[in-house]
Amino acid sequence: MAKTVREPQQERSIEKKNRIISAGYELFSELGYYNTNTAMIAKRAGVSTGIVYGYFRDKKDILREVTALYMQRITKPVFDMFENLPTPFQPRKFVTDIVELVLEAHKKNAKIHEALHALTHTDEEISAQFIQLEDEITLKIASRLTDMGFLKNDANEKVHFAMDLLQSFAHEYVYDHHEYIDYDVMKKLVIRTVTALAGLSHTDSEFRS
Amino acid sequence: MAKTVREPQQERSIEKKNRIISAGYELFSELGYYNTNTAMIAKRAGVSTGIVYGYFRDKKDILREVTALYMQRITKPVFDMFENLPTPFQPRKFVTDIVELVLEAHKKNAKIHEALHALTHTDEEISAQFIQLEDEITLKIASRLTDMGFLKNDANEKVHFAMDLLQSFAHEYVYDHHEYIDYDVMKKLVIRTVTALAGLSHTDSEFRS
Amino acid sequence: MAKTVREPQQERSIEKKNRIISAGYELFSELGYYNTNTAMIAKRAGVSTGIVYGYFRDKKDILREVTALYMQRITKPVFDMFENLPTPFQPRKFVTDIVELVLEAHKKNAKIHEALHALTHTDEEISAQFIQLEDEITLKIASRLTDMGFLKNDANEKVHFAMDLLQSFAHEYVYDHHEYIDYDVMKKLVIRTVTALAGLSHTDSEFRS
Amino acid sequence: MAKTVREPQQERSIEKKNRIISAGYELFSELGYYNTNTAMIAKRAGVSTGIVYGYFRDKKDILREVTALYMQRITKPVFDMFENLPTPFQPRKFVTDIVELVLEAHKKNAKIHEALHALTHTDEEISAQFIQLEDEITLKIASRLTDMGFLKNDANEKVHFAMDLLQSFAHEYVYDHHEYIDYDVMKKLVIRTVTALAGLSHTDSEFRS
DNA sequence: AATGAATGAGCCTTCATTCAT
DNA sequence: TATGAATGAAGGCTCATTCAT
Numbered sequence: 071m072a073k074t075v076r077e078p079q080q081e082r083s084i085e086k087k088n089r090i091i092s093a094g095y096e097l098f099s100e101l102g103y104y105n106t107n108t109a110m111i112a113k114r115a116g117v118s119t120g121i122v123y124g125y126f127r128d129k130k131d132i133l134r135e136v137t138a139l140y141m142q143r144i145t146k147p148v149f150d151m152f153e154n155l156p157t158p159f160q161p162r163k164f165v166t167d168i169v170e171l172v173l174e175a176h177k178k179n180a181k182i183h184e185a186l187h188a189l190t191h192t193d194e195e196i197s198a199q200f201i202q203l204e205d206e207i208t209l210k211i212a213s214r215l216t217d218m219g220f221l222k223n224d225a226n227e228k229v230h231f232a233m234d235l236l237q238s239f240a241h242e243y244v245y246d247h248h249e250y251i252d253y254d255v256m257k258k259l260v261i262r263t264v265t266a267l268a269g270l271s272h273t274d275s276e277f278r279s
Numbered sequence: 280m281a282k283t284v285r286e287p288q289q290e291r292s293i294e295k296k297n298r299i300i301s302a303g304y305e306l307f308s309e310l311g312y313y314n315t316n317t318a319m320i321a322k323r324a325g326v327s328t329g330i331v332y333g334y335f336r337d338k339k340d341i342l343r344e345v346t347a348l349y350m351q352r353i354t355k356p357v358f359d360m361f362e363n364l365p366t367p368f369q370p371r372k373f374v375t376d377i378v379e380l381v382l383e384a385h386k387k388n389a390k391i392h393e394a395l396h397a398l399t400h401t402d403e404e405i406s407a408q409f410i411q412l413e414d415e416i417t418l419k420i421a422s423r424l425t426d427m428g429f430l431k432n433d434a435n436e437k438v439h440f441a442m443d444l445l446q447s448f449a450h451e452y453v454y455d456h457h458e459y460i461d462y463d464v465m466k467k468l469v470i471r472t473v474t475a476l477a478g479l480s481h482t483d484s485e486f487r488s
Numbered sequence: 489m490a491k492t493v494r495e496p497q498q499e500r501s502i503e504k505k506n507r508i509i510s511a512g513y514e515l516f517s518e519l520g521y522y523n524t525n526t527a528m529i530a531k532r533a534g535v536s537t538g539i540v541y542g543y544f545r546d547k548k549d550i551l552r553e554v555t556a557l558y559m560q561r562i563t564k565p566v567f568d569m570f571e572n573l574p575t576p577f578q579p580r581k582f583v584t585d586i587v588e589l590v591l592e593a594h595k596k597n598a599k600i601h602e603a604l605h606a607l608t609h610t611d612e613e614i615s616a617q618f619i620q621l622e623d624e625i626t627l628k629i630a631s632r633l634t635d636m637g638f639l640k641n642d643a644n645e646k647v648h649f650a651m652d653l654l655q656s657f658a659h660e661y662v663y664d665h666h667e668y669i670d671y672d673v674m675k676k677l678v679i680r681t682v683t684a685l686a687g688l689s690h691t692d693s694e695f696r697s
Numbered sequence: 698m699a700k701t702v703r704e705p706q707q708e709r710s711i712e713k714k715n716r717i718i719s720a721g722y723e724l725f726s727e728l729g730y731y732n733t734n735t736a737m738i739a740k741r742a743g744v745s746t747g748i749v750y751g752y753f754r755d756k757k758d759i760l761r762e763v764t765a766l767y768m769q770r771i772t773k774p775v776f777d778m779f780e781n782l783p784t785p786f787q788p789r790k791f792v793t794d795i796v797e798l799v800l801e802a803h804k805k806n807a808k809i810h811e812a813l814h815a816l817t818h819t820d821e822e823i824s825a826q827f828i829q830l831e832d833e834i835t836l837k838i839a840s841r842l843t844d845m846g847f848l849k850n851d852a853n854e855k856v857h858f859a860m861d862l863l864q865s866f867a868h869e870y871v872y873d874h875h876e877y878i879d880y881d882v883m884k885k886l887v888i889r890t891v892t893a894l895a896g897l898s899h900t901d902s903e904f905r906s
Numbered sequence: 907a908a909t910g911a912a913t914g915a916g917c918c919t920t921c922a923t924t925c926a927t
Numbered sequence: 928t929a930t931g932a933a934t935g936a937a938g939g940c941t942c943a944t945t946c947a948t
Contacts, residue, residue: 076932083932102401104313107917118934123919181400188397191390192311201455209459226457227465231472234451238443246410248439250418256436263440263472285907292907316942318910327909329945338943494928501928520819522731525921527931536930538924547922599818606815609808610729619873627877644875645883649890652869656861664828666857668836674854681858681890703911710911734938745913750940913945924934 076124087125089115091139094132099181137196140182141203147171152214165265176240232267284336296334298324300348303341308390312398346405349391350412356380361423374474385449441476493545505543507533509557512550517599521607555614558600559621565589570632583683594658650685703751714752716742721759726808730816767809768830774798779841792892803867859894
């Protein structure tokens, strides 16, 4: 008696499913997963409680799709940037652009990121989705940069670490507001560190023992 | 009629309160805040459900104290290390030690860290506690290093960023296991980056534009 | 505005209505009334959920018709047997045949019987349908046997009791499997008892006080 | 995290648990299992919804205990009667007493019997409980009667069939009211049949082929 | 101070029935 | 007629918090 969940084909249905995902996205962002209930999601989406279960197996299923949407939103701009590298290639400029991009993405998605990341701790499925996301990004970028002749060694480690670091900074930048920090200065630190790490500067050699 | 929460004076009471906090600590670590209920905490602490509300205003209140305990546990070893600097001072060795220390602390406390950090998103109070923690650490360390003649400029930014970065790495190291990453290599990257950042190497100049 | 339920005249409609009844029949048999939902019935019948309410006032209404179908299926073979009595009439043989017939009918319909009988308890309407069924059978058979010169007295009581008794046995035979029971022996007991009861043997006199 | 259900030791608790069972007993009797909800049970028992789950794992668990209670109520009087056989033993009188006893028991418990029996169809657990009950009664009575020198052969079959038959009649007697039936006459039929069946009369021989 | 039974609001989910197309 | 998406009331169950003892 496998419960069937509509896989909507018609435009109106798809749109409705998306409205539910959006509502979930917003509410999870604002209140977190545990403080959001299905009635709120339905209401925000402008549908009845019942129909939610026409599109999703359960509350967790909404979370899954919200997560997927988030990941797509996060991944795309970064990948796009690597697809369309400017010529001539100016490393420092490029890193600066990436930093701005990540900052921008974080401003837009920080809340949902937090909400989802929070679940990582107790929810294996979400955790796996996050790990996979990081894998994809790391490997794609590492191979791209390697192809371009940068990152002579330890490519994955460098890229991954740079990614973590950017993430950290972006979170800091968007959320925390320590008054004794000059965030513009910090941003410069980040750019320099990433540039160095990524082997986009002459200091690459430094990171081998 | 303001609800009264006992501020336990007697030894036995204090010990009971601590047992509850410990139980909360463990359970929040294992299951997360939302998947732990007060009955479980009481049981693990070996007390009755009722008495929990003799020591804590509500469930959130337990969380507050758990958070405080966590922060104390995290802060102390780091501060200790800076209190008792080895002489002669060997920068690279010192950073390496710190990295190991943070890694160790993370191994022990990573789960509660995750559990608490997760709440940061929806809980302003916890969020504030985290920010304050970072403030304390950053300022103390920055001033210490400055006193020692390192970190000529942008001390707070550098230290804070280094801290974020260590945090990131520690999480990565303890939790995620991307198979394409050689974590020893990554650790070296971290050490070098932190050393550079913290101005403990001659490359300090590099981080000013 | 009295809700209208189509009384289908066209062949295609009638066939569709019958498909729904059949689907209900099957599903009620398999899962019971309360564990079957209208969506399942519609699906099994190959129609839409909506149209079910074109043919039936509500879920109960399907039950009513399923019950009627069941009753017809049960009644017919028995009546047929009494219509076409073999000549010469051999009482013992006849009872044996009836027992086999009831057993057969039960094997085929036992599940729906159970499902429907279960509702008897809470549903007056179904209960009434059952009572009426028993009335019809009892009276028809009693009068037939009386006409034939059997059952000199207490005809209705004897027939009715014989019927109950057969019912009981058939249920036992089809469903329960007590390992300490030899069902062939039991069947013989039944045949003898019914024969005696129905006054088809010389022991009839025995049942008057 | 096996959910714990209080196994009440204290009088007040036991009494409360019993009140819930009684409330379930009544409501299942009146409305059937599916038409009774936990709130109604709680209300009738004079307790809160929540506490119901302090004493029972789930709604089904209440049903289990109601069933057990019912079975005990049904079994006891019958067993008692066989324990304390009157001397001198008068078969016909004894059967008559039993019939009256069963009738009485049925009048008191018929509704719950129906309600529970109804579930037999879809609920394996209840079904098993019923089968076991029949086993116990059949075997105990059969061995008792055999010891007394009755039931020379096919003891189990005879007793079991007699039991079914009594059940059937009792149900008929209490519930159905076919106007063309004289129930006193029917009762006599039953008594005679059971007497014959149980080998308590000289007609025993008749049932062997 | 302490116990643990009790409360009841609230949550996720199902499903008979309706309605727009 | 027919579809199947949509509705929303209702049900089983949990759990933070209170209360009688």
